[in-house]
Amino acid sequence: MKEYTVRPNKDADAWFVKIEDVAPEQDYDKKVDAVEAGKKIAEENKPSRLVVYNHLNEVEDEHNFK
Template sequence: MKLYSVAPNQDVTAWIVKLEDVAPAGEFEAKDDAIAKARELANENTPSKLTIFDDEHNVEKEEQF
């Protein structure tokens, strides 16, 4: 199962989509854009899990594809 995540960078000026919490797959100014891209990647690579973090790095939501 592939693991994807959407989390803010350190100063919360951008949102980063990561694969396996290692390889950045993209950086976006808007959180919604990052989530959309992460969902697209996760859906293309099933089975996969997407974890979305809030601006304080707490888990906000988890989705499975």
């Protein structure tokens, strides 16, 4: 199962969608845009999981796609 994450950059002024929490796939100005993109990518690559972090790098939400 692939894992995708939505994480802020160090200043929390941009958001990254990452694959396996390593390489940034894309970056976004708004968190909501990054979450929507992350859901779409995870949905297209089932089975997968999307973990969303807040601006403090704490897990905020998780989505599983089967």
